[in-house]
Amino acid sequence: xxxxxxxxxxxxxxxxxxxxxxxxxxxxxxxxxxxxxxxxxxxxxxxxxxxxxxxxxxxxxxxxxxxxxxxxxxxxxxxxxxxxxxxxxxxxxxxxxxxxxxxxxxxxxxxxxxxxxxxxxxxxxxxxxxxxxxxxxxxxxxxxxxxxxxxxxxxxxxxxxxxxxxxxxxxxxxxxxxxxxxxxxxxxxxxxxxxxxxxxxxxxxxxxxxxxxxxxxxxxxxxxxxxxxxxxxxxxxxxxxxxxxx
Amino acid sequence: xxxxxxxxxxxxxxxxxxxxxxxxxxxxxxxxxxxxxxxxxxxxxxxxxxxxxxxxxxxxxxxxxxxxxxxxxxxxxxxxxxxxxxxxxxxxxxxxxxxxxxxxxxxxxxxxxxxxxxxxxxxxxxxxxxxxxxxxxxxxxxxxxxxxxxxxxxxxxxxxxxxxxxxxxxxxxxxxxxxxxxxxxxxxxxxxxxxxxxxxxxxxxxxxxxxxxxxxxxxxxxxxxxxxxxxxxxxxxxxxxxxxxxxxxxxxxxxxxxxxxxxxxxxxxxxxxxxxxxxxxxxxxxxxxxxxxxxxxxxxxxxxxxxxxxxxxxxxxxxxxxxxxxxxxxxxxxxxxxxxxxxxxxxxxxxxxxxxxxxxxxxxxxxxxxxxxxxxxxxxxxxxxxxxxxxxxxxxxxxxxxxxxxxxxxxxxxxxxxxxxxxxxxxxxxxxxxxxxxxxxxxxxxxxxxxxxxxxxxxxxxxxxxxxxxxxxxxxxxxxxxxxxxxxxxxxxxxxxxxxxxxxxxxxxxxxxxxxxxxxxxxxxxxxxxxxxxxxxxxxxxxx
Numbered sequence: 001x002x003x004x005x006x007x008x009x010x011x012x013x014x015x016x017x018x019x020x021x022x023x024x025x026x027x028x029x030x031x032x033x034x035x036x037x038x039x040x041x042x043x044x045x046x047x048x049x050x051x052x053x054x055x056x057x058x059x060x061x062x063x064x065x066x067x068x069x070x071x072x073x074x075x076x077x078x079x080x081x082x083x084x085x086x087x088x089x090x091x092x093x094x095x096x097x098x099x100x101x102x103x104x105x106x107x108x109x110x111x112x113x114x115x116x117x118x119x120x121x122x123x124x125x126x127x128x129x130x131x132x133x134x135x136x137x138x139x140x141x142x143x144x145x146x147x148x149x150x151x152x153x154x155x156x157x158x159x160x161x162x163x164x165x166x167x168x169x170x171x172x173x174x175x176x177x178x179x180x181x182x183x184x185x186x187x188x189x190x191x192x193x194x195x196x197x198x199x200x201x202x203x204x205x206x207x208x209x210x211x212x213x214x215x216x217x218x219x220x221x222x223x224x225x226x227x228x229x230x231x232x233x234x235x236x237x238x239x240x241x242x243x244x245x246x
Numbered sequence: 247x248x249x250x251x252x253x254x255x256x257x258x259x260x261x262x263x264x265x266x267x268x269x270x271x272x273x274x275x276x277x278x279x280x281x282x283x284x285x286x287x288x289x290x291x292x293x294x295x296x297x298x299x300x301x302x303x304x305x306x307x308x309x310x311x312x313x314x315x316x317x318x319x320x321x322x323x324x325x326x327x328x329x330x331x332x333x334x335x336x337x338x339x340x341x342x343x344x345x346x347x348x349x350x351x352x353x354x355x356x357x358x359x360x361x362x363x364x365x366x367x368x369x370x371x372x373x374x375x376x377x378x379x380x381x382x383x384x385x386x387x388x389x390x391x392x393x394x395x396x397x398x399x400x401x402x403x404x405x406x407x408x409x410x411x412x413x414x415x416x417x418x419x420x421x422x423x424x425x426x427x428x429x430x431x432x433x434x435x436x437x438x439x440x441x442x443x444x445x446x447x448x449x450x451x452x453x454x455x456x457x458x459x460x461x462x463x464x465x466x467x468x469x470x471x472x473x474x475x476x477x478x479x480x481x482x483x484x485x486x487x488x489x490x491x492x493x494x495x496x497x498x499x500x501x502x503x504x505x506x507x508x509x510x511x512x513x514x515x516x517x518x519x520x521x522x523x524x525x526x527x528x529x530x531x532x533x534x535x536x537x538x539x540x541x542x543x544x545x546x547x548x549x550x551x552x553x554x555x556x557x558x559x560x561x562x563x564x565x566x567x568x569x570x571x572x573x574x575x576x577x578x579x580x581x582x583x584x585x586x587x588x589x590x591x592x593x594x595x596x597x598x599x600x601x602x603x604x605x606x607x608x609x610x611x612x613x614x615x616x617x618x619x620x621x622x623x624x625x626x627x628x629x630x631x632x633x634x635x636x637x638x639x640x641x642x643x644x645x646x647x648x649x650x651x652x653x654x655x656x657x658x659x660x661x662x663x664x665x666x667x668x669x670x671x672x673x674x675x676x677x678x679x680x681x682x683x684x685x686x687x688x689x690x691x692x693x694x695x696x697x698x699x700x701x702x703x704x705x706x707x708x709x710x711x712x713x714x715x716x717x718x719x720x721x722x723x724x725x726x727x728x729x730x731x732x733x734x735x736x737x738x739x740x741x742x743x744x745x746x747x748x749x750x751x752x753x754x755x756x757x758x759x760x761x762x763x764x765x766x767x768x769x770x771x772x773x774x775x776x777x778x779x780x781x782x783x784x785x786x787x788x789x790x
Contacts, residue, residue, distance in 0.1 A: 050634040051784065073637035084628045086564060088571040092548040093564075100552035101636050108550070125548055127571075143671035 001026045001182035002047065002151050007056035009042050009206075016042045019056070020208040022201055024182040026150065029173065032186040032191030033234060034203035040186040041081065043203070044153045047184070048078040061150045074102065077144030081155040083136050083184075085128035091115070091139050092124045095146055095152075102147035114142040118168060133160035141169065145176070152176060154185045158192060170196060194230035202237045209237045248355050251363040259370065269716045278719020285722045286381075312384065316480050318458040321473035324447045325340045327404065328473075329434065331411050340364040340409055340507075357511055360707055365504065372401040388480065392489050396479040399496040403476060406503035413510040472499055557638030561646025569621040569650050576618050577654060583610075584661035587671030607662070612732065613725055615655055616696050623780075627704055630783060641777035647697065648773070652689045659685040680758055687765040694772030695728050701779035739764040 002024040002095060009017040017039040024030045032040045045051045047058050049065045049072065058065045063072035092111070099107035115121045118138040128136065137160055144152060154173070158166050173196060177183055185191055193200060200217050202210040210217055214230075221233040264377065269275040340361055342350070350360055376398035383393050395632065441456060467474065483490035501521040535697045553559035569577065598615045623644075626633065633643055660682050667678040705720060746760030747753065 045631075048635045050631050070637045070639060073635060077637075078635045080631055084632060086568070086629065088568045089564060090548045092550075093552075093567065096549065097560045097564050100554045100563065101557065101638060103554055222458045 001061055001108075002030075002184065003057075003059045004043070004047070005057045007043070007046065007058055007084050008050070008054050009039070009046060010054045015206050017046075017203075017206045020201075020203070020206075021056075022211050023210070024151075024199065026180040026182050027177055028199055029177050029185065029197045031197035031200045032203065033188070033190060033193055033200060033230075034209075035238060037205075038203040039151045039206040040203055041155055044078070044099035044155050044184065044186055044193060044204075048076055048153055049073055050078075074147075075150040077147070077152040077156050078139050079137075079144050079152075079157060081138030081159065083105050085131070085139060087129040088127065090125050090127055091120055091131070094128065094139055094143050098143040098146050101184060104147050107146060110146060111142075114145055117172060118142050133236055134162060134165055137161060138169075140164060141172070145172070149181065151182045152184070154183070154187075156187055157185060158187070158189060182226070190228075190230045190234055200230070247362040249352070249360045250353075251355065251359055251562065252366075255363065255366055255370075258367075262450040268433060275716055275719075278716055278723065279427050281723045282719045285726070313481055316477050318461050320477040320480065321470040322457060322461055324400075324473040324476060325405075325470055328407055331408050340368075358508055361507060361511055363546065368651075369402065372405065374396055388482070389485075391485060392482045393480065394478065394783065395489060396482075397492050399479060399500065400476045402500050403496065403503070404506065406500055410503050410506045410510070413507060417510050475499060507777055539704050556645040557636075557642040558649070561638070561643055562634075565621045565647060565650040568625070569619070569654060573619055573621060573626075577658075580619070580658045581661060585665055586656045587662050588665035588667075592668070592669045611655070611659055612729070616651070616692065617660060619651060620655060621654075622651050622693060624700045633780075634682065634783075639777070640780045641774050644697070644776040644780055648690065648693050648776075651693045652686065654688045655693065656685045659689065683688060683758070683762060684743050684765065687762065687769045690769035691732060691765065691772065692728075694769055694776060695731050698772055698779055699724060699728065701776060701783050704783070735765065735768050 004023070005021050006019050007017060007021070008015065008019050020039075020043070022030070027173070032043065034040055042051065046053045047060070047065065049069050052066065056144065061075040062074040063075065065072045086097075089097065092115075095111040095114070098104070101110070104110075112121075115124055118141065120135070120138055120142065121132065123135060128139070131139065141157070152173075157169055157173070161169060170192075173183060173185070177198075185193065185197060194214070197214055198209070199212065200214050201208060202217075209222070210233075217233055218229045221229075221236045270279055342360070342364065350363075355363075362716070376394055379397050380390060380394045383397075388396075462469065475492060478492045479489070479496055482492055549563075552563040555562075623630075626647075633706065638646075663678050663681050742764040743757040743761035746756040750756040
């Protein structure tokens with residue numbers, strides 16, 4: 001569903017991402033982890049067509065994001081780390097706007113269901129500038145889910161959410177995956193990635209250090225369970241790569 | 247004032263200077279400073295050359311005429327401002343920024359200390375504003391010291407009176423005076439309209455003449471007494487006794503206003519804090535591309551559906567909502583200005599063929615309206631990521647962005663043309679109709695260029711404090727560049743019209759059609775150019 005082949009992104013002399021390749025099939029949830037500056041957001045932005053790759057191909061549901069951007073974006077939902085909503089639109093109008101942009105006919109029923117599942121029903125007529133950080137995040141997720149995308153990209157999805165919101169988002173991510181969507185979650189919250197994701201990709205300094213099924217990655221560092229298994233794996237992988245670089 | 251607050255003022259002043267110097271030290275800063283200098287020099291030259299050349303309005307034709315206008319209209323202008331503030335004020339007093347609230351409100355300072363601190367900051371700002379304004383006043387306005395003192399004390403008066411009125415409104419909220427504001431406003435407007443209609447109907451005098459007569463009457467003199475002081479300041483012919491006496495009276499008035507503010511402070515502290523938070527929130531939205539006139543409402547009636555129109559619909563729909571909610575008031579003001587343009591110009595004795603009228607009209611349509619009516623890409627800098635991720639072709643997104651501002655601006659222009667046609671002598675119906683036909687393509691070109699420049703060189707829309715040289719310089723350079731582009735396109739359109747004229751013999755209809763078509767073609771060609779610029783637009787390159 002999501003396929004990245006030999007993707008690189010350079011800003012002048014600086015290589016933000018170096019020749020990475022991976023695939024996410026429908027029903028899989030990939031956790032994209034790495035320290036600050038590893039290239040996670042750059043990868044997500046290239047996948048959703050916000051920035052152009054320097055080289056390589058990125059495709060969504062078989063559509064190359066560079067050659068067929070419109071078709072690729074129709075199959076995609078993207079939730080940035082700091083969702084910038086339109087200040088003058090209400091919550092409902094964000095959904096109406098998304099429905100028109102993605103050509104979703106008769107969206108009202110799905111929109112109502114999304115509002116209910118994210119506890120936004122009472123906020124439907126509230127202007128975006130009056131929403132809290134967590135509420136804005138929920139609106140962005142509801143908009144991304146509205147057109148039933150086959151691929152969903154989350155950049156730090158739980159920032160600013162309350163415990164109830166966190167549980168709700170986790171449940172809806174799992175539900176989307178069960179329904180066949182391919183999902184990528186970029187996050188620093190390793191416990192979230194460990195409990196939610198089926199696969200993991202560790203990025204460091206723009207390079208892919210490890211990519212595979214969660215169980216395989218954890219097995220590699222000798223830990224398959226416990227609260228901090230992925231954390232141990234993460235530090236082991238990134239430390240090894242730093243030693244290699246040194 | 248507390249010594250720590252005085253120290254803070256000094257540090258902030260030093261920081262401001264350091265920031266400006268850093269701006270000027272960069273190559274871009276130097277370019278913008280040179281541009282400011284060149285344009286200021288041109289304006290100063292024009293300003294000193296204008297008196298007596300016969301082309302200007304009466305106010306610029308000589309010292310006697312100017313002094314009469316200051317004496318007649320300045321007190322009325324100040325009264326009008328005061329009344330307007332009293333009627334519409336929701337309690338704008340002294341504004342404290344969030345960092346000031348965090349640091350100072352929790353510090354060991356009395357609220358009186360904080361107001362004194364804020365007042366000193368305003369004084370410094372007023373000094374700087376006066377220093378910037380005075381060189382641009384006509385040379386015959388009076389000695390520099392007189393105009394500087396007059397400008398400075400008048401700015402301080404305006405700020406203090408606004409604050410005092412705002413605090414008064416807060417302190418007596420819910421009283422009969424607060425309830426009487428709206429009816430009083432409507433009555434005042436009705437009285438003014440009746441006076442203008444009477445003047446026009448009877449032919450007894452023009453509207454401005456009537457206003458001047460009221461000012462010189464004994465009723466006017468009593469009513470306007472505090473405001474006449476500031477006009478007298480500007481009209482001082484020598485430093486002693488004229489300037490010294492009137493400046494002393496003005497200082498006493500300002501000191502009395504400050505005393506009122508201190509007295510009202512205890513009753514309005516909570517509301518003042520709330521107002522400061524509200525204003526800070528609004529400024530933060532303005533910095534993100536919103537409008538100064540933006541609504542404070544927290545809810546709105548939702549529109550159930552947006553049109554698709556091949557992807558163009560939702561963008562235009564969103565900007566239409568943005569225009570209504572964010573710029574509704576500014577649109578209303580512009581429409582009102584357009585409606586009264588004709589009657590006001592008639593009352594002031596301005597001719598439509600006057601070069602100053604045409605320049606003023608161009609400045610209004612090409613600078614003031616686009617800078618204020620921001621409902622396109624320029625207000626969406628922080629949301630480019632959202633647009634980029636949409637499954638809509640870039641040229642459609644660009645066309646959707648242009649639709650609303652072009653239609654609104656054309657409507658304002660058309661109303662202004664109609665108003666001028668009805669009221670101003672010398673405006674032929676044919677010329678007005680021709681101008682009306684060109685309004686839409688001209689605005690397409692105008693907003694196309696405006697957005698294209700923005701997509702190629704994105705920049706903030708509001709300055710960072712006073713004397714933001716980079717912002718001022720950039721604004722001037724951009725306006726000059728846009729003017730060159732627009733005039734080049736207009737020249738091309740006229741050229742195409744002339745070709746049509748020579749081919750057809752003497753058909754002015756063909757001249758107009760060829761010019762119009764050329765303008766439409768070039769204006770439309772900007773949309774794909776914008777699309778290309780949008781594709782290349784780099785969203786904040788956060789590398790993570």
